[in-house]
Amino acid sequence: xxxxxxxxSITTLDGTTQQPPANTQLTEGIGxxxxxxxxxxxxxxTAAGLQSTSSTYKLVRITTKAILKSGDxxxxxxxxxxxxxxxxxxxxxxxSTVDGTPYANQGTLISANCFVANVAFGQSSxxxxxxxxxxxxxxxxxxxxxxxxxxxxxxxxYIDIVLAPHxxxxxxxxxxxxxxxxxxx
Numbered sequence: 001x002x003x004x005x006x007x008x009s010i011t012t013l014d015g016t017t018q019q020p021p022a023n024t025q026l027t028e029g030i031g032x033x034x035x036x037x038x039x040x041x042x043x044x045x046t047a048a049g050l051q052s053t054s055s056t057y058k059l060v061r062i063t064t065k066a067i068l069k070s071g072d073x074x075x076x077x078x079x080x081x082x083x084x085x086x087x088x089x090x091x092x093x094x095x096s097t098v099d100g101t102p103y104a105n106q107g108t109l110i111s112a113n114c115f116v117a118n119v120a121f122g123q124s125s126x127x128x129x130x131x132x133x134x135x136x137x138x139x140x141x142x143x144x145x146x147x148x149x150x151x152x153x154x155x156x157x158y159i160d161i162v163l164a165p166h167x168x169x170x171x172x173x174x175x176x177x178x179x180x181x182x183x184x185x
Contacts (some may be wrong), residue, residue, distance in 0.1 A: 040180040047172035059176035059179040071132030071181035079122035080169035093185030094158035101157025
């Protein structure tokens with residue numbers, strides 16, 4: 001058996017008439033070209049914090065309408081002297097009272113591991129770089145953030161991308177953890 005399958009954007013561009021539709025009929029970042037914007041920051045994780053599965057590290061805040069395309073979660077100094085540290089990268093509603101996030105949602109967990117789920121990170125004191133969207137299905141990379149995190153409609157406002165130890169470090173090592181995301185706004 002042989003597959004010959006077209007993506008949704010190519011199907012749209014093929015059109016149903018002799019005159020194909022213009023590229024502008026596709027949405028920026030969802031089939032049509034889009035301008036990538038970088039959202040990045042870091043946190044200074046403590047040794048004790050990396051040992052606790054209750055720790056959370058809020059890295060970046062992004063509008064619910066943005067489309068996450070790719071990203072890297074990085075550390076130069078490993079967060080564990082052994083091989084026990086694994087991490088999740090998920091989403092919380094923004095806890096800001098002034099950015100348009102609905103009051104009832106502010107600061108609440110949406111998904112603990114929608115982007116990274118139980119992945120080894122910074123073990124044995126080693127630097128690490130992992131795909132920050134490794135748990136995101138490829139079809140969702142053409143969807144707005146609210147859909148990428150598992151919501152069924154856009155609540156408006158902002159979402160924080162948050163790192164948390166899934167399995168705490170045996171012996172934590174303090175260090176900086178960074179998130180570098182490429183996003184179409």
